[in-house]
Amino acid sequence: MAELLSWQIGDVRVTRVQEQEALLAPENLMHVLDPARLAAHREWLVPRFMDEAGQIRLSIHALVVESAGRTIVVDTCMGNDRPLPMGLGTLQTGFLEQLERVVKREQVDVVMCTHLHFDHVGWNTMKVGDRFVPTFPNAKYLFARAEFEHWSTSRAEPKTGDVNVDLAYGIAPIVEAGLHELVPARHMLTDEVFLEPTPGHTPGHVSVRIESRGQSAIITGDMVHHPVQLAEPTWGSHPDAEPERAIETRRAFVARYGDRPVLVIGTHFAAPTAGRIVRTGGSCRFENA
Numbered sequence: 001m002a003e004l005l006s007w008q009i010g011d012v013r014v015t016r017v018q019e020q021e022a023l024l025a026p027e028n029l030m031h032v033l034d035p036a037r038l039a040a041h042r043e044w045l046v047p048r049f050m051d052e053a054g055q056i057r058l059s060i061h062a063l064v065v066e067s068a069g070r071t072i073v074v075d076t077c078m079g080n081d082r083p084l085p086m087g088l089g090t091l092q093t094g095f096l097e098q099l100e101r102v103v104k105r106e107q108v109d110v111v112m113c114t115h116l117h118f119d120h121v122g123w124n125t126m127k128v129g130d131r132f133v134p135t136f137p138n139a140k141y142l143f144a145r146a147e148f149e150h151w152s153t154s155r156a157e158p159k160t161g162d163v164n165v166d167l168a169y170g171i172a173p174i175v176e177a178g179l180h181e182l183v184p185a186r187h188m189l190t191d192e193v194f195l196e197p198t199p200g201h202t203p204g205h206v207s208v209r210i211e212s213r214g215q216s217a218i219i220t221g222d223m224v225h226h227p228v229q230l231a232e233p234t235w236g237s238h239p240d241a242e243p244e245r246a247i248e249t250r251r252a253f254v255a256r257y258g259d260r261p262v263l264v265i266g267t268h269f270a271a272p273t274a275g276r277i278v279r280t281g282g283s284c285r286f287e288n289a
C-alpha cells in the first residue's frame with residue numbers, strides 16, 4: 001500500500017488513501033483511437049502513468065478533504081469481504097487502517113460518492129459478523145439525486161452474471177440505516193467545497209471543486225480515468241454510460257481548466273495523482289504540480 005499523499009489548497013487539506021494500484025493494457029480501459037498518438041504521449045506518460053512495456057497505471061484511492069472543521073471522504077474504493085465484479089475476487093486490504101492514520105472513522109462528517117460504481121462505494125460499509133454496516137456511523141452519505149435515481153431504477157434487478165455489488169453492499173445498508181441524503185448536482189458541502197456536474201460516465205456523475213484563499217482544485221471522479229484522456233478527450237472509457245456526453249464533458253473540462261492555476265486531482269490517476277493541465281502545440285499534457 002502506497003504512502004499517503006496530500007495537498008494543501010488554501011485552508012483545505014486533501015489526502016490520498018490508496019486501496020490498490022493496477023496495471024493494464026490501455027485498450028482494456030479505453031478506446032485508443034490513434035495508437036500513434038498514444039506512442040507520442042509516452043514521453044510524458046512514462047514512467048508515472050505508464051510503464052516501459054506500455055501498460056497504463058490506475059490507482060484506486062479515496063480522498064479525505066478537510067475543510068472548515070468538517071471531514072469529507074470523497075469516494076470509498078472497493079471495500080473488503082464482498083464478491084467484486086470483473087474477476088476481482090474478494091479483497092482483504094489494510095485500507096481502513098491506512099485511512100484511520102488521517103481520520104478516525106467515527107469522526108468523518110460526510111461521505112461523497114462522485115457516482116455509484118462499485119469502486120467508489122465499497123468502504124461505505126464494512127463487514128461486522130455476518131452483516132455489512134456503515135463504516136462511518138456519524139456521517140451523512142451524499143449521493144447526487146440524478147445518480148441515485150438512475151441506479152435505483154436501472155440496476156434494481158440484478159442482471160445475469162453481473163453482481164450488483166454497488167447496490168447490495170455499498171448503497172442498500174446506508175439507505176437502511178437512514179444515513180443517505182440526496183443532493184443536487186450543484187451543491188455546497190462547505191463554504192470551500194462544492195459539487196460540479198460532470199455527466200456522461202454515469203448520468204448523475206459529479207466532480208468536487210475546492211476554492212480557498214484564491215487557490216483552486218478539482219477532484220475529477222471518473223469523468224476521466226487516465227491523464228492521457230485529458231490530451232485525447234475523445235478516447236472514451238469502456239464503462240462510460242453515455243459516450244457522447246462523456247466526450248463533451250471531458251472537452252469542456254479541458255477548456256475550463258487547461259492552462260489555469262487549478263490543481264487537478266485524478267480519482268484514478270497514479271502518483272503523483274495531482275497536477276495541472278498544460279497546453280502544448282494543439283494538444284495538452286498533465287504535469288506534476
Ligand SMILES: [Zn+2]
Nearest residue numbers: 117119120222
Ligand atoms: Zn472508478
